Amino acid sequence: MNSKKRNRSDMFWGYLMVAPTILGLLILNIYPFIETFIRSLSKTKAFGKYEFQGLMNYQEMFTSEEFWKATWNSIWFCVLTVPVGIFLALLLAVLLNAKIAGRGIFRTIYFLPMVVAPAAVAMVWKWMFNAEFGIINSIFGTEIRWLTDPKIVLITCAVVSIWSSVGYDAILLLSGIQNISPYYYEAASLDGAGKVKQFFCITVPMVSPTLFVVIIMRLMASLRVYDLIYMMVDQANPALTDAQSLMYLFYRESFIAGNKGYGSAIVIWTVFLIAIVTALQFIGQKKWVNYEV
């Protein structure tokens, strides 16, 4: 085959093979992305129609107390879940990396919440955290209103969120840890460095590229948390506004109140927030992520 003919044939096959995916993405994602943006600048009318009106939705949003509370809740939820969750996941990854019998079983157990739908996970935790009959108050002899106390409800949700994700994050970190050469540890042992020192001076820096990816992923997931809080804190809960995340508010405004323009503004705001947090992480990574090895 001469090369010109071959290039033509390559072009044909190339386009043909990416066509379903690209067309699908254009219709299902790129167009909706643009439409959501336009919708956020529009008034919602009947039958899915909308009319351009400028920044009214944003104006309404930025003067709404419920909106700011939801923004704060989403950020607070990140603060509650990400540092503790990542630390526990890293610790767990190190433990799972120890050469012990039965670590396959432990791996299976810690990963378990991942394969159970968040809806079912939330259901059992809701029962365990029940203020009157829940097992948690019974064990500790407390009378804490875990799910209805405005100050506590989001902490409760954060606990469940960490419980669900720690095994998954640990598995990702574990594959990073397994790539660290054992010679580093041997050298450190010879120099008299203890396990704790080895953890901070070898494991953490060496696994930092994976750690960075896991942190970004966890931050993004936490900023757009929805299903867990939706299941744990129903819409009749008196502490709803104290637990409602941005995506929960988005769901209620768009699909229960039917105000899709306002809902679109909320989702655009959330993307903006995620972009800022991610950008900060990418700037911050230069200080601690180690790509040398």
Place this chain on the structure above:
Amino acid sequence: MKDSLQKPNIPVYIALSVGGILMLFPFVWMILTAFKTNAEAMQIPPVIFPSEWKIDSFLQAMESLPFPKLYLNTALMIFFRILCAVVFSSMAGYAFAKIEFPLKKVLFGIVLLQMMLPSQIFIIPQYQMLAKLGMTETIFGLVFPGLVSAFGTFFLRQIYLGIPDEIGEAAQLDGCNRWKTFVSVMLPLTWSGIAALSVFTAVFAYGDLMWPLIVNTDVNMMTLSSGLSTLNGQFVTNFPVLMAGSVLAMLPMLILYMIFQRQFIEGVAMTGGK
């Protein structure tokens, strides 16, 4: 190696066991509660084991939710999402990795852009499109946002990039065209990637709540996740029924996990970071 000769590490065992109990306890408690009567479940101080293992709560949960249909809907949704993700993403992943054509970078940029945006930004227009097609309350509706997979394309492209060019070129010298090279030579080399993508797609489709809740409001067309959330509103204080429903909802995935746990964990570790 020296490591394997180490004596059993007691502190590690203790730490992992304590954590393991914390991970397992909610599941144990879910199952124990499901077999209790409501009065027994609400007893103070709590009883751990049901005095009699009753299946009434399971029957009640199955009466209020059409579980056979929920199983079927969920299975069909997962099946078609996997099928679409694997077929279209394999084709696109191969083309992006191995074929040179104009505008390739721009088109791949679309894939990356979709991956960076949170899925909620697409939901309202996707729902409107589906409503216009008159396809709400259908299996197609459940599959709709998963007809193509940007992540799958990105992921399989990585896998194809890892296969040496020489393999495909040899097939082409033997007279295979691009399609034949792809189907009979390259595709079979990516099974582990396809398995990982399938697990990833299944786990996330199964857990997804917002989309099924929006598009299919008829209880007969719901998935296990969205069905369970309606049970939540129906039996606010009858915890044995809620627990029985949760057990029924998580059972199929749990069984699959027990059989294919290696593939599950490796699959998620491979696709990790999304």
